[in-house]
Amino acid sequence: MEIIKIGMADLGVAKPPSRLRTTGLGSCVGVVLYDHVHKVAGMAHVMLPESSLAKGGELSVGKYADTAIPYLIQQMQNEGAAPRNMVAKLAGGAQMFAFLGGNDMMRIGPRNVEACKMALQAAQIKVIAEDTGGNCGRTIEFDSTTGVLQIRTVNQGVKEV
Amino acid sequence: MAYFTKFGDFQFDVLREIGNIGAGHAATALSQLMQKAIDMKVPQVRIIPFDEVADCVGGAENVVVTVFLRVEGDSPGNMFFILDLDSARHLLTQITGINKEVEEWDELQVSALREVGNILTGSYLSSLADLTKLNLQPSVPGLAVDMAGAILSYGLYALGQSGDFALTIDTAFFEGNEQVKGNFFLIPDPESLPILFRSLGVPFDGDY
Numbered sequence: 001m002e003i004i005k006i007g008m009a010d011l012g013v014a015k016p017p018s019r020l021r022t023t024g025l026g027s028c029v030g031v032v033l034y035d036h037v038h039k040v041a042g043m044a045h046v047m048l049p050e051s052s053l054a055k056g057g058e059l060s061v062g063k064y065a066d067t068a069i070p071y072l073i074q075q076m077q078n079e080g081a082a083p084r085n086m087v088a089k090l091a092g093g094a095q096m097f098a099f100l101g102g103n104d105m106m107r108i109g110p111r112n113v114e115a116c117k118m119a120l121q122a123a124q125i126k127v128i129a130e131d132t133g134g135n136c137g138r139t140i141e142f143d144s145t146t147g148v149l150q151i152r153t154v155n156q157g158v159k160e161v
Numbered sequence: 162m163a164y165f166t167k168f169g170d171f172q173f174d175v176l177r178e179i180g181n182i183g184a185g186h187a188a189t190a191l192s193q194l195m196q197k198a199i200d201m202k203v204p205q206v207r208i209i210p211f212d213e214v215a216d217c218v219g220g221a222e223n224v225v226v227t228v229f230l231r232v233e234g235d236s237p238g239n240m241f242f243i244l245d246l247d248s249a250r251h252l253l254t255q256i257t258g259i260n261k262e263v264e265e266w267d268e269l270q271v272s273a274l275r276e277v278g279n280i281l282t283g284s285y286l287s288s289l290a291d292l293t294k295l296n297l298q299p300s301v302p303g304l305a306v307d308m309a310g311a312i313l314s315y316g317l318y319a320l321g322q323s324g325d326f327a328l329t330i331d332t333a334f335f336e337g338n339e340q341v342k343g344n345f346f347l348i349p350d351p352e353s354l355p356i357l358f359r360s361l362g363v364p365f366d367g368d369y
Contacts, residue, residue, distance in 0.1 A: 007212040024221030024310015055323040097303030137311025
């Protein structure tokens with residue numbers, strides 16, 4: 001069994017029996033897409049809500065919700081997945097330091113979650129499970145065979161959705 | 162990452178010196194608080210991909226105690242004071258006489274450690290402000306006990322908008338017998354670098 005590690009602002013696709021994993025999600029959002037018919041899974045580690053925030057330089061598609069999600073769907077299609085079968089699971093988007101809530105940049109967690117949901121809605125993909133918000137870091141692992149997403153936190157242990 | 166390519170040895174030296182002076186003052190403050198000698202390592206200035214930032218403190222999943230504050234003013238950025246769990250417990254015991262595992266901390270212990278972080282990062286910043294004559298103000302500090310990756314990524318959002326690399330000024334310190342050891346991290350926002358350099362009269366023709 002291979003575990004594919006997804007870094008920050010990165011994305012990847014897996015087929016059984018591989019698993020997709022990303023560690024230390026804070027305000028970042030881990031987006032998992034799954035086609036249960038063709039057994040193709042995809043994961044993105046989204047860092048910022050919109051690519052319009054980018055200031056110059058080359059655009060890294062995996063970094064922004066509005067670019068990462070369409071690109072992930074396309075990558076999964078290349079592996080034989082069909083968008084109409086896809087469902088989504090989300091984790092992350094925490095606000096690690098709540099006191100800074102007044103600053104827009106520090107509210108990045110909730111904004112990331114909203115942006116992911118908008119991009120998923122635009123692609124007509126339903127969010128069937130989420131563990132977002134709060135103030136804790138998360139590590140997630142997705143099993144492309146069963147479609148189960150495992151979410152680990154420091155204080156609340158492990159849960160599966 | 163256009164502006165990082167303009168870095169030469171001289172610019173790196175200047176940033177190391179910033180870390181040296183800032184963390185030096187912070188270590189002195191810590192030494193006074195603990196009534197113990199504190200040693201410091203040579204600051205590390207690195208330009209690294211986001212993923213590797215957490216590796217400096219034991220990896221993205223390593224649980225750490227962190228005091229975080231946002232630096233506002235002329236040269237904005239993010240500042241972290243990071244301790245491993247054992248160090249945080251020892252530090253608290255030394256300063257308050259309370260010996261409790263981190264999981265058992267209540268509001269009082271959290272508040273005490275946040276204040277320690279506030280004092281130390283405050284001395285780091287004020288020495289930096291004195292040196293550069295820039296107006297630098299710390300935000301209210303926040304404390305979190307969580308995965309290093311989740312915490313440090315907070316310092317990367319401003320950088321994320323203009324590139325995939327972070328410039329970190331990392332200074333490790335330790336008490337004589339290594340019961341308390343930790344790191345100060347300063348991660349300047351990208352637009353702060355030319356301001357920092359200009360204030361010190363360092364040539365830098367970074368463009369964005």
